[in-house]
Amino acid sequence: MDKLNGILLHRIVTIGGTDLTLGTILRSIFILLIAIVAAWAVRRIAKRMQLNFGEERVPTVYIGSQVLRYIVFFSGFAIAISSLGVDLSALSLFAGALGVGIGLGLQDIVRNFVCGIILLFDRSIEVGDFIELDEETRGVVVAIGPRATTVLTNDDVDIMVPNADLLNGRLKNWTRNRTNRRMHISFQVAYGTDKELVKQAVFEAAKSLAATMPDEGRQRTQLWLTGFGDFAMQFELIVWPSLEAVKRPGALSASYRWAIDDALRKYGIEIPVPQRELRWRGGGEAGGAPGRP
Numbered sequence: 001m002d003k004l005n006g007i008l009l010h011r012i013v014t015i016g017g018t019d020l021t022l023g024t025i026l027r028s029i030f031i032l033l034i035a036i037v038a039a040w041a042v043r044r045i046a047k048r049m050q051l052n053f054g055e056e057r058v059p060t061v062y063i064g065s066q067v068l069r070y071i072v073f074f075s076g077f078a079i080a081i082s083s084l085g086v087d088l089s090a091l092s093l094f095a096g097a098l099g100v101g102i103g104l105g106l107q108d109i110v111r112n113f114v115c116g117i118i119l120l121f122d123r124s125i126e127v128g129d130f131i132e133l134d135e136e137t138r139g140v141v142v143a144i145g146p147r148a149t150t151v152l153t154n155d156d157v158d159i160m161v162p163n164a165d166l167l168n169g170r171l172k173n174w175t176r177n178r179t180n181r182r183m184h185i186s187f188q189v190a191y192g193t194d195k196e197l198v199k200q201a202v203f204e205a206a207k208s209l210a211a212t213m214p215d216e217g218r219q220r221t222q223l224w225l226t227g228f229g230d231f232a233m234q235f236e237l238i239v240w241p242s243l244e245a246v247k248r249p250g251a252l253s254a255s256y257r258w259a260i261d262d263a264l265r266k267y268g269i270e271i272p273v274p275q276r277e278l279r280w281r282g283g284g285e286a287g288g289a290p291g292r293p
Contacts, residue, residue, distance in 0.1 A: 020084060035076020035080070039072045045065075046065030063121070063123075112147045112148065116149070120144060125176075127141050127142065129173050130247040133161065133169070133171050139153035139157075148160040174249075180243055180246065181240070181241065183246075183253070185260065186226070186235070187202075187235055187236075187257070187264075188229060189270065189271060190231075190232060190271070193233065202223055205259035205262065207221070221237070223238070237256065
């Protein structure tokens, strides 16, 4: 036992007048490991709670778990440093060195971390929201991390977006504080077609899809005549799909167009296509000189 105590009390290095022994270093590592395991446990428990609670409680549980994880980890780190016998007030020197490091290249990391904290409390973006950054980047927010936010696209591709880009850039949140969203489905029919018949056909098509919400207040299925083209009347079907359906805009638009095409065919309504007329100017017999126009 005395031999073991001697090993644990053996001085390894002296920093700033503080002797660091093997025992103090092991104790500090043990405390840090406990903090890491505790932060991991908080994350696992939060995931189980998200499965048990309703979808509307998921963002609240996620924010609480992330904040608690940060508190647990940084508290464990501070206790681990303190257990070495290092005065925490002396960390002002470390903070100064950190400031130099930030100036040399850590500013992006710190900025993204701070922006991640702001996103958690600002709640302009929450886990479960369907967002669009550009025409090619849109999907469901699955995690808001210390450096980047993970967006899962409908192709099951994880896209890591720096938190600063989300906070400072422009994006569309399709599902924030909403139960559904309006969509415009464009199509065209031949001139001379009965517009009321077109309306009957496409309304029937819209109501045949489970994604279409019932008419309520201003959220009503409508048909707009939007223009007159060279060879067709141009329409837009205005629908209000459910929140879950909105998260798959490509498949949803395809479903509406499929149903519209079936309905128009059912009622004998023609969908025109561009026609080109070629006229040959010239004459003369084969092998002879070309005639004058």
